[in-house]
Amino acid sequence: MINLPNLIISLPNTAHSLTNSSQLDLRRFLYIGGTKYRSDQVLEKIKIGHLGEPQVNRIEFLLAIKEELDSRLILGQSTNSIPHYIATISHFIRFMDENNLSFNLNCLEENFYEYSEFLFLQSHLKNANIKKSTAYTKACTLSYLFGSILNIPDTIRLINRTRLRVNATSKKALNKTAEKQNLEATFKQGNFLVDLVAGLSINSILGSLPLTIKFRPGLVKNDQIQLYAGLSPSAKWYLAPKQEWTKSQKTHYQTIQKLRAPTHIISGKGSAKRWILVNTRVQAEFLIFLAQTGMNLTQAKDLKRGYLKYKPTGDGWQVRCYKNRKGGEVTFNIYKSYKPFLTNYISFITYFFPNSDLLFPLFTKTGNVSDNLNGLKAFTNLQTLIYEHTDFHWTSPSEIRNTRINWLLRRSNDTDLVASMAQHTSETLLQKYERPSQQRAMVEVTKFWMKNDPIKKEQLEISIITGQCNGKPESSDDIPKIVSKPNCINPSGCLWCSHYRDVDSQDYIWSLASFRHLKIIEASFNLATEETATDLIIERISKKMIWFQNSTLIHKQWVDEAEHRVSEGYS
Numbered sequence: 001m002i003n004l005p006n007l008i009i010s011l012p013n014t015a016h017s018l019t020n021s022s023q024l025d026l027r028r029f030l031y032i033g034g035t036k037y038r039s040d041q042v043l044e045k046i047k048i049g050h051l052g053e054p055q056v057n058r059i060e061f062l063l064a065i066k067e068e069l070d071s072r073l074i075l076g077q078s079t080n081s082i083p084h085y086i087a088t089i090s091h092f093i094r095f096m097d098e099n100n101l102s103f104n105l106n107c108l109e110e111n112f113y114e115y116s117e118f119l120f121l122q123s124h125l126k127n128a129n130i131k132k133s134t135a136y137t138k139a140c141t142l143s144y145l146f147g148s149i150l151n152i153p154d155t156i157r158l159i160n161r162t163r164l165r166v167n168a169t170s171k172k173a174l175n176k177t178a179e180k181q182n183l184e185a186t187f188k189q190g191n192f193l194v195d196l197v198a199g200l201s202i203n204s205i206l207g208s209l210p211l212t213i214k215f216r217p218g219l220v221k222n223d224q225i226q227l228y229a230g231l232s233p234s235a236k237w238y239l240a241p242k243q244e245w246t247k248s249q250k251t252h253y254q255t256i257q258k259l260r261a262p263t264h265i266i267s268g269k270g271s272a273k274r275w276i277l278v279n280t281r282v283q284a285e286f287l288i289f290l291a292q293t294g295m296n297l298t299q300a301k302d303l304k305r306g307y308l309k310y311k312p313t314g315d316g317w318q319v320r321c322y323k324n325r326k327g328g329e330v331t332f333n334i335y336k337s338y339k340p341f342l343t344n345y346i347s348f349i350t351y352f353f354p355n356s357d358l359l360f361p362l363f364t365k366t367g368n369v370s371d372n373l374n375g376l377k378a379f380t381n382l383q384t385l386i387y388e389h390t391d392f393h394w395t396s397p398s399e400i401r402n403t404r405i406n407w408l409l410r411r412s413n414d415t416d417l418v419a420s421m422a423q424h425t426s427e428t429l430l431q432k433y434e435r436p437s438q439q440r441a442m443v444e445v446t447k448f449w450m451k452n453d454p455i456k457k458e459q460l461e462i463s464i465i466t467g468q469c470n471g472k473p474e475s476s477d478d479i480p481k482i483v484s485k486p487n488c489i490n491p492s493g494c495l496w497c498s499h500y501r502d503v504d505s506q507d508y509i510w511s512l513a514s515f516r517h518l519k520i521i522e523a524s525f526n527l528a529t530e531e532t533a534t535d536l537i538i539e540r541i542s543k544k545m546i547w548f549q550n551s552t553l554i555h556k557q558w559v560d561e562a563e564h565r566v567s568e569g570y571s
Contacts, residue, residue, distance in 0.1 A: 004030070004054060007062055009069050009086075011079055023083060026062045030054035035094040058103040064149045065089060088141045105149070109158065112146055115139070116162035136164045186400060188392045190291060192219055193284045196385070197341070200281040202351050205274055209260040220389040227280075229272045266352060267367020275363035278352050280381050285345045286360045287379070290397050292338045293319075297397045301376040303359040305346065460501065465491045466511040468501040483533045491515065492533065495540045502544065506558045509548060513562035516541040 007026035028034040028042040031051035036042075045051050069085060092115055096103065101111050119135035122128060136159075143159035152158060192215065199213030210226040217223055245253070259272040267275045290300055309320040317334040334342060353361040356369055364370045383394050460468045473486035479496035486497035494500050502508065516538055523534045549559040 005059060005063060007066055009066060009073075009082060011073065011082075023086065026066055026086075027054075029062055029090070029093050030058050032097055035090045035097065055103070060105055061103045061108070064105060065145070068145055068149055085141065085145065088138050089145075091138065092142055108146055109150060109152075112139075112142060112158055113162060115142070116159070116164055120163045132164075133166070136166050139164050140166075185392045186291075186395050188219065188390070189386065189395050190288070191216060192386065192390060193288050193382075194341075195219065196225075196284050197281060197288065197345075200277055200284070202348060205266075205277045205281075206264055207262050209272060209274075211277065225385065225389050227277060229274050229276050267363060271367065273367070275367045276381070279362050280385075281348065282360055282362055283376065283379055283382055285341075285348075286376055287382070287397060287400065288338075288341065289360075291400050292335060293333070294401060296401070297376070301360060304357045305349075305359050463494050463500060464488065465494050465515055466503065466508050467494060468503055469494070469497060469499045472499055474498045480533070480536050482531075483536055492537050495537060506561070509545070509555075509558040510562045510565065512541050512545055513559075513566050516545075517566045 004027065007030075009024040009026070011024065023039050025039065025043065028037075028039060028046065031042075031046060031054055033051055034042050034046075037045060042051070069082065073079065073082075092112075095101075095115050095118060096111060099114070101107065101114070116139045119130070119139055123130050123132045123135035139162060140159050143157050146152075147154070147158050195215040196213060199211070204211050204213075210228045212224055212226050214224045242250075263271070263274075265271040265274070266278060267273070286300070289295070290297060293300070311318040311320070313333070317339060319334055349356075349359075349361060353369060360376055362370045362376065379394075386392070386394050461471055463469045469488075471488060473488050473493065474497060475485050476496050476498040479485070483496060484490040484493040486493040486500075519534050519538050519541070523532070523538065526532055526534060545559050545562075548555040550556075
């Protein structure tokens, strides 16, 4: 009888995410074929001897894996990552089984390269059953684990020695209109959440149902929403006259009326499931908190009231809390305007969750205080309210964080500052969060030309076709031979002057349109079959107007107005 070492991953006492203990037992990998079955099934097959004897030569390898995973948990890594690690290791061991590879630690690096090459080839098949990104993720996960086990420095990671590469997705730029709409939807959702939170006070939740919450004008349909908790009148007989109700329906109605009366019971019999309203308030507060602090959802949901350290500042609070992934304290700011909201919210959860130390606790569907924080990732109630009562779309926590970061980048144009506020490095910020912005690009291009344009702003003056120039005519490189050279006398010459500048105004667009109209009249008297200078001038002006028309909505309106004026004979 072989005495096997303990190969069960040790979870912290506070971990609740892995209820299936067989997931944590690495003993199944001691047996050939153990990766072909579910973790709970394989342990049963081991008991009945279906998988034969354990392979002793694998013990050293599996003990190294166990020690590495235990160390990561002790250092604060989330327990939610353990199933991912073990599933990836299981695929690697299956590959080793099928190819009769050695489990000796001295062969681990070479085996990793073979497995990575296998993933590369499989992901590049014509009808591949594994994505390139998935192949890279699997190899990258093993690279971190094996690199730590083999004491390989991060600068020469194992994954960098393979042909697997991460697929960089191109970021799509948003035009100015799309950026504005994105911000408007985010701001509207913020206003909606603030009004919702104000309506879900302690007294209103314990008061009569349905609870009517009033919103600022134009935010929701009819400017108010009614919340019934668990007593929504969905049955059709509610709409019928009371004299047509059956006896059981009348009894049911009386019971509901009693439940709608004010009470101090939140869950259980006589509560009308008022815990639903409490959860809605907590989730709304959670989204407001994320928008104000810029914290990551996974990081924020684990915060505890007792672990927050407050330091007053001129504009609000500086708050310190422990961040597991970073392995130390992380600092974020709560602004002055948000200070009373947070204070009011803490009083709210202290009333309904007196025995919980979580900053964002929730009730379960049975009305008990939940130990599972994953409920903060699902915002079904809030999404339903927004979908049914508003005309703007739902903005997820990740979109809120991304919008916040890009808004700060546009306002400050300081990558290091925004990265610090978002608790990221500048490289991570630019790679993962920054969206190409037409608005920022336009600002940067404008600043560039203001700095590098040989003609300074104070030197510009009005040209003879209401553009701008410095009064020093100079032909551009692309000037046709048959048009007039710039001379500050002939308006046509301005169009090919290297010192000529367009003007962003409606009057300038009207000037171009009327000048083109005059040239079209002039061209109508010319019976020549060859291209003339007038034809080139008309084409040049048309290109300018097309550019303005396609650039922004306001420019398009200017061009349309100018063309309407021409067609109506406006002078």
